[in-house]
């Protein structure tokens with residue numbers, strides 16, 4: 001006789017793969033399920049303020065710990081969480097959305113149920129979830145549950161994509177089989193040996209015929225678990241390595257072959273020039289969209305480009321699938337000849353950036369001064385979250401010491417993502433110092449989750465840029481809709497602290513106030529510190545202005 005039920009089975013499977021927390025918003029359809037999760041001593045339950053934030057918290061947790069879990073109630077909860085699940089899909093992060101669901105006796109009886117649209121249709125959630133996940137299942141039988149649960153976890157891990165499980169509320173505690181060894185759900189099929197050999201040989205021939213290749217690192221490199229192998233190939237070739245914005249920190253910036261961010265006209269100094277000068281570009285997990293190509297103005301393509309992705313390699317007349325990127329890269333590293341011409345050339349292109357002079361203490365705070373003060377806070381133990389907005393472009397300018405990580409949500413681009421995601425990440429990686437850079441407009445979407453950072457005593461430092469509006473939107477296309485209601489952002493922390501919190505909210509309007517606030521933040525280990533940095537509305541990066549112009553042109557192409 002098994003001691004497990006559907007809920008405890010799912011909880012134990014999650015623990016087996018290394019999950020230590022799950023993010024929840026309770027509702028009557030999931031309460032019995034939450035009780036089952038609570039029985040597992042190795043799985044902590046973490047409350048969130050709403051389901052959108054719950055989904056993003058699980059997404060951030062997946063960034064830190066490999067897989068995240070959000071447990072919500074039927075429909076009213078799950079529909080909100082699905083926005084974050086779409087984000088996890090776009091960003092290649094395995095997040096399991098678990099939703100409580102109606103009692104099995106109500107599925108075919110025509111009963112009308114609460115938290116539904118008031119029709120007899122109880123299939124719409126599953127149908128919607130299918131579009132936003134790699135797999136979606138409805139569990140209405142305890143006997144079938146172990147197989148369905150294993151399928152969901154295995155698929156999410158293999159695809160590095162989110163998945164959806166709904167569990168009928170009267171099945172959550174129904175007895176079922178015990179979980180078997182974890183290897184059944186984590187083992188991946190190996191690369192196809194013959195295809196791997198063929199791909200490596202063709203790619204080696206391609207590269208050995210070139211004189212000046214460069215490597216371009218893209219955001220899917222992490223999902224492919226191939227960061228180490230990318231370094232192996234880079235060192236075998238000895239060539240320049242550029243990183244796309246969404247992949248910042250996926251190749252060490254202190255590596256001698258690192259040449260900066262490749263982002264069309266707003267690349268780091270010399271980076272675009274060296275990619276253009278090269279005679280072949282090896283793209284590893286690269287994602288080319290309108291934003292990353294600066295409105296389709298910078299996209300390596302044609303017969304000199306090799307695209308290697310998570311499970312496939314494509315270039316000049318070849319297409320190989322069924323091979324893991326990490327295997328391809330480490331085998332290729334052993335077959336290529338040294339090709340370091342781009343390093344010598346890059347030395348000529350590189351312009352030395354001038355150190356920024358510190359502002360006087362009483363000088364009005366500026367964006368440049370903010371970056372100057374944030375820069376030294378980034379150490380090997382830091383993870384920086386850069387929110388959609390000018391924080392993207394400011395974040396790009398931070399120089400990361402080896403070990404520092406950089407998180408960005410550039411494909412989905414949901415403003416407000418970074419607050420709940422940083423919250424989830426902090427629980428998944430308690431040893432890291434988290435710094436969040438976010439604009440005022442973005443913050444207004446998900447501000448409540450700072451209260452959960454306070455509740456969990458997480459010493460996250462939030463630099464909230466109060467530039468009085470949606471500046472990124474101003475640069476793409478301005479109108480009265482880009483003005484927002486000002487808030488007392490620093491004052492909010494007092495509200496969230498209530499009687500027992502240790503969050504700090506500080507206002508910085510001058511360089512000196514910012515320096516003092518940072519000292520307070522570094523001292524405060526018992527909760528988050530939000531520093532509201534007030535700067536001029538038009539104090540934006542030149543990069544945002546150029547990029548915004550190019551994106552506006554791409555958006556405005558007439559219909560053909």
Ligand code: TPU
Pocket residue numbers: 388389390391413414415438439440441442443465467469470471472473
């Ligand atoms: O620094 P700054 O002013 O550029 O950033 P802030 O203040 O956070 O403004 C962001 C403005 C923005 C919007 C309104 N960026 N993108 N959007 C469009 C948008 C709307 N809704 C969602 C969920 N995501 C979006 N990206």
Ligand code: MG
Pocket residue numbers: 389439440441465466467468469470471
């Ligand atoms: Mg703003």
